[in-house]
Amino acid sequence: MTDGDGTAAEDRDTGLESNVGQRFDRLPATAAERTVEGRASRREVLEYFEDRFGIPPETFDDYSFWEKGAGKIWIYAGEASSPVEIEAIGMTCLRTRQEHWKPTTDFVQRFGRHASECVIELDPEAARRFVAGEDQELEWDGDWGYLIAAHEIAGDLEPIGVGLYVHGELRSMVPKGRQREL
Amino acid sequence: MEPLERYRPIVDEFEAFLAACDRPLGNAVRVNTIKASVERATAALEEDGVAFEQAAWNPRVLRLETDSPGSTWSSVHGFTHGQEEVSAVPPVVLDPEPGERVWDCCAAPGGKATQIASLMDDRGTVVANDNNLGRISALRFNAERLGATSLAVTNADARNYSLKPFPFDAFDRTLVDAPCSCEGTIRKNPDALDNWSEGHLHSVAGIQKGILRRAIQTTREGGTVVYSTCTFAPEENEAVVQHAIENEPCRVVDFDLDLEYAPGLREWNDETFDPTLERAARIYPHHNDTGGFFVAKLEVTAE
């Protein structure tokens, strides 16, 4: 999988501004309020998390969403002016502007416990392989695409990260820096 | 260890102090309550087969009996974060509350900034700043791993910091965990004193004064500023705070801390300090079997 950066320059004829790379812009509430071509709206982001993972939209009532670069969405609980040029605002949560939106490992670990759908539970051996970054053949009856991989720890299900499920195989999307041999 | 000789007159049980400085330090972690309660994190550690002991002064600090604290499920999930025990003190003294605006002006690699976010239940605004871009990538990595959504990261010199990116003009609290000569980290970095010189102490003290000054200026009246270093040198500790109370509207205040420590100094060489400096804490390695630290708590007053 690539993180396909759509370039905003193609949007020249739409009358909308193009996306500026090194700053954060707060997402518009809805598509109707959008001023930058291709930018997701807050409503679309909430709908995605609800439709794909069953995460209730109220989960995010106290958070704002921001875009930096083309399609990288950040979730933030604090205050900031928009637009803002700083190094980071909260955490990256989602990659948009590609056919299949993709949540980040860190987001899934932070908010994945609110999910009720597209959560694949791994046994201890599969969990160990997943966090080591390995791809593995696994049974799964649900939708293909990005799943939340979770395992039981201390008596409760805990999300580990994002996996891509296709053709009977779960591919670990855990970034190199977060992989571990346990 | 030779530079430490100059502290013989001010450190009680100086031989015990030297002996402690010579012993390596064990592994400690802090429970990241953004992702797991202390109960859940300790249960996960037990499943990981890692033995630990809870610090008496702070149940969120665990001393581990393992050499590889990073290869556990509790670390993968960000339930725990490797952090020296005594380095968890300044955020506790800062005592931030959920919803507040807090500035950590020398924040990388982020152990204390994420601890501040955790103490605030990840509600409010924690501005984590550092002037070193290379160290900021470690700060960002830690913040995301620990799930700190209330944290914004900036890259600027704290001495002339601008609040322009934010829709407010003062912080409620500020932590100045200053760059310093790091004498107190000798147990972790045995070469910490290799480049020690008195000249270095004085030049870094100049930077510390500039940072603390800006911290007081950007904190609202009635707000709190905590000044901390991991060094013993009075030039970088009491003298810096003394300079602040003489030049900025602030006073040194008391705080509770359930650890053994010595009070701040009233004098050093030819210099005398305000009596309120005794309200600061000098934590020596032999006190609680930790690294060394200095912490002072200031209240910003009317001009």
Ligand SMILES: C[S@@+](CC[C@H](N)C(=O)[O-])C[C@H]1O[C@@H](n2cnc3c(N)ncnc32)[C@H](O)[C@@H]1O
């Ligand atoms: C003691 S370390 C901070 C440790 C950090 N608080 C933690 O708990 O992880 C001091 C930091 O101050 C930064 N620093 C040095 N001079 C600075 C300045 N003028 N403005 C902002 N940061 C500075 C250094 O890059 C270093 O990361």
